[in-house]
Amino acid sequence: MPIGAIWQTFLETPLINIMVGLSALTFGSYGLAILVFTVITRALMFPLTLRMLHSMRSLQDIQPQMQEIQKKYSDPRRRNEEIMKLYKEAGVNPLGCLGPQLLQFPIFIALYQVIRITLGNTPEGVLDLSRRLYDVGFIQDAVPLSRTFLGMDLGENGNFFLAALVFAAMWLQQRISTNRSAQAAPSANQAQMTQMMQWMLPLIFSWFVLFSPAGLGVYWFASTAIGLILQWVFVGPGDFTWGSLVPGPFRDALGITLPEPGTGRGSRPRPQPVAAKNSDAESRENDDASSGDERKNGRRGSRQGPRSTRSSSRSSRRRRHHRG
Amino acid sequence: MFHVKHRRLALVGLLAVALIAVGCGGIQQPDGWASPVQIGDRLLVQARSGQLSLIDPSNGQPAWQYPTDDFGDRPFYSTPVRDGDFLYLADYKGRVTRLDISGGHPVVSWVVELDGQLVATPLLRGDSLFVPSEHGDIAVIDAASGGVTRVVRTSDRRIWSSPVANGGSLYVTDLDNGVTLAFDVATGERVWEQSASGPSAADLTLDGSLLLVGAFDRSLHALDVDQGGAEQWAFPGDGWFMARPMVDGQTVYAATMRGSVYAVDRETGAQRWAFTAEDGAEFRAAPALVDGNVVVAARDGRVFALDSSTGNLAWSVDSLADGSLNADPLVDGENIYYVTSKHNLVRVTAGSVQTVPLAAAR
Numbered sequence: 169m170p171i172g173a174i175w176q177t178f179l180e181t182p183l184i185n186i187m188v189g190l191s192a193l194t195f196g197s198y199g200l201a202i203l204v205f206t207v208i209t210r211a212l213m214f215p216l217t218l219r220m221l222h223s224m225r226s227l228q229d230i231q232p233q234m235q236e237i238q239k240k241y242s243d244p245r246r247r248n249e250e251i252m253k254l255y256k257e258a259g260v261n262p263l264g265c266l267g268p269q270l271l272q273f274p275i276f277i278a279l280y281q282v283i284r285i286t287l288g289n290t291p292e293g294v295l296d297l298s299r300r301l302y303d304v305g306f307i308q309d310a311v312p313l314s315r316t317f318l319g320m321d322l323g324e325n326g327n328f329f330l331a332a333l334v335f336a337a338m339w340l341q342q343r344i345s346t347n348r349s350a351q352a353a354p355s356a357n358q359a360q361m362t363q364m365m366q367w368m369l370p371l372i373f374s375w376f377v378l379f380s381p382a383g384l385g386v387y388w389f390a391s392t393a394i395g396l397i398l399q400w401v402f403v404g405p406g407d408f409t410w411g412s413l414v415p416g417p418f419r420d421a422l423g424i425t426l427p428e429p430g431t432g433r434g435s436r437p438r439p440q441p442v443a444a445k446n447s448d449a450e451s452r453e454n455d456d457a458s459s460g461d462e463r464k465n466g467r468r469g470s471r472q473g474p475r476s477t478r479s480s481s482r483s484s485r486r487r488r489h490h491r492g
Numbered sequence: 493m494f495h496v497k498h499r500r501l502a503l504v505g506l507l508a509v510a511l512i513a514v515g516c517g518g519i520q521q522p523d524g525w526a527s528p529v530q531i532g533d534r535l536l537v538q539a540r541s542g543q544l545s546l547i548d549p550s551n552g553q554p555a556w557q558y559p560t561d562d563f564g565d566r567p568f569y570s571t572p573v574r575d576g577d578f579l580y581l582a583d584y585k586g587r588v589t590r591l592d593i594s595g596g597h598p599v600v601s602w603v604v605e606l607d608g609q610l611v612a613t614p615l616l617r618g619d620s621l622f623v624p625s626e627h628g629d630i631a632v633i634d635a636a637s638g639g640v641t642r643v644v645r646t647s648d649r650r651i652w653s654s655p656v657a658n659g660g661s662l663y664v665t666d667l668d669n670g671v672t673l674a675f676d677v678a679t680g681e682r683v684w685e686q687s688a689s690g691p692s693a694a695d696l697t698l699d700g701s702l703l704l705v706g707a708f709d710r711s712l713h714a715l716d717v718d719q720g721g722a723e724q725w726a727f728p729g730d731g732w733f734m735a736r737p738m739v740d741g742q743t744v745y746a747a748t749m750r751g752s753v754y755a756v757d758r759e760t761g762a763q764r765w766a767f768t769a770e771d772g773a774e775f776r777a778a779p780a781l782v783d784g785n786v787v788v789a790a791r792d793g794r795v796f797a798l799d800s801s802t803g804n805l806a807w808s809v810d811s812l813a814d815g816s817l818n819a820d821p822l823v824d825g826e827n828i829y830y831v832t833s834k835h836n837l838v839r840v841t842a843g844s845v846q847t848v849p850l851a852a853a854r
Contacts, residue, residue, distance in 0.1 A: 290521065290522040290523075291522065291525070291569055291611050291652065292522065292523060292525075292818065292833070294667075294693070295693075295734060295749070295776060295818070298731065298732055298734075298749040298750075298774060299749075299772060299774060303750075308710060308731070308732070309708075309709055309710070311691075311708055311732075312650075312667055312668055312691055312708065314668070
């Protein structure tokens with residue numbers, strides 16, 4: 169089966185029928201159909217999203233140990249091995265955060281096509297819909313679909329308001345995900361990367377939304393908003409406060425004080441300063457030569473601050489398992 | 493183990509990238525589906541998207557082309573309207589043009605830029621050209637001067653079907669609201685409104701006082717225009733009615749986009765016969781009556797000739813050419829001309845069941 173046929177048969181055509189069917193069920197409003205579809209997809213992906221959120225927390229948990237390893241081992245191969253061990257022991261899958269994003273991406277692309285097909289950006293497109301619809305009465309009768317929703321033409325490109333909304337929602341999500349503790353990480357590269365991601369990802373997506381049908385923007389904004397709510401409810405806002413959105417000078421003038429990093433709900437403790445860096449290569453090599461047990465002991469001993477019950481119990485289980 | 497895992501990941505990644513590439517591609521561009529028009533012994537066809545050519549059907553050679561530049565994004569969905577030595581063209585981007593072809597070459601008389609995309613074929617009535625748009629307006633243009641004398645507001649919904657007129661009234665349907673409207677030609681005032689007909693993109697057929705509306709609600713509606721648009725009957729089909737219905741005597745012929753052709757009693761709407769083509773045929777082009785056969789062309793290029801009294805298959809042609817058949821045919825004696833979506837002109841000779849692809853005027 170050619171790949172185009174696979175895409176059409178298993179993703180595009182079912183999605184077209186789902187969207188047209190939802191439109192019929194939501195009083196002929198395609199905008200409402202998109203919102204309902206967003207809620208359904210987020211609900212289906214909820215277990216994966218939850219795993220991602222926990223993975224995010226765990227990753228933040230092991231930041232001090234990661235930094236310790238990076239300083240301790242100069243050999244990149246050995247360093248990677250130790251990091252992988254650390255991931256394994258902490259039960260962290262570094263790619264786990266990508267799961268829901270990767271899953272959403274084909275949906276996003278398919279929805280892009282589906283909105284174009286269902287709303288028919290050309291007269292031929294409207295007629296082509298006929299052979300994509302299943303032979304179900306209420307689906308057949310739902311066409312043509314209503315293109316307008318809250319004053320927007322869902323099939324039109326170039327909706328700046330929607331692009332701005334998507335940017336704001338994604339920026340806020342990134343801001344909450346990478347709390348100030350993480351931003352305060354001693355690694356300059358990491359901090360820079362975090363800063364870049366916080367701006368780049370929302371910029372890329374809002375640019376994409378700007379040059380796509382408004383219906384896609386509605387989906388992405390709603391999906392991001394649901395993600396934000398889930399994050400707030402299940403992980404907490406971390407160190408984020410609304411006051412932190414106010415620029416520094418105005419913050420002082422308005423008398424807004426920010427809480428200490430690590431004190432917010434769901435926040436992680438600020439990484440503790442690690443032991444003095446070894447100054448010469450020889451001592452590094454010695455460290456490299458020493459086994460991972462030393463690191464393990466150091467990590468266990470050096471962990472400070474509150475830990476989530478889930479991750480401590482998981483570590484305890486592992487320890488018991490190793491002993492057994 | 494590690495490598496196997498990575499290979500799998502790479503494969504999944506590749507598959508995802510390929511799927512996404514497929515998903516991102518294939519954005520459709522408007523091509524237009526204007527039908528051919530006969531001018532003497534020549535045919536005016538949309539030989540390229542947005543460009544009309546007057547060609548000799550015997551060899552495909554063009555006598556002239558219009559426009560000669562800046563036409564790529566201005567396809568013609570509406571069929572050119574001919575009135576003696578004048579041609580009225582309405583392109584998709586809202587430009588309406590009158591051409592004087594009396595000298596053997598097109599000379600522009602006037603050009604009007606309208607607000608809104610144009611799909612419906614305009615109606616020339618007396619000195620006025622009625623041009624419906626996708627904004628739901630009907631612009632009334634003075635045919636001689638090109639001045640817009642009036643804009644009749646129907647709704648804010650798309651009008652794709654060509655309006656028809658009878659006496660002092662003009663009838664039009666819309667695609668989104670599913671309303672059939674009657675207007676006074678002289679004043680533009682609304683005479684009546686009928687919402688039973690369903691969303692319609694099909695060109696209307698007016699036979700006496702019977703207005704036939706093929707609709708997306710999978711029904712063919714017959715409205716009595718003398719009774720305020722009261723529905724006389726509705727015939728349920730198996731799919732959308734996109735093709736303009738045809739009336740011959742006491743029988744109405746209509747085709748659906750699910751591959752069925754129906755013969756229906758004009759007075760009662762009772763079915764006389766039905767024919768369903770296999771393998772997902774879609775009928776978008778209007779049926780034509782040739783030599784006692786109802787000839788219908790499917791989107792995929794198959795042509796079926798059905799005995800008009802029984803519905804039995806008289807003959808068929810497998811595939812005409814590449815591209816799809818969306819435009820209504822032009823019947824010239826025993827020849828039926830079709831223009832494909834790839835802008836090829838095709839002639840089907842009913843008696844000998846031959847297809848003769850003509851050289852496109854490029």
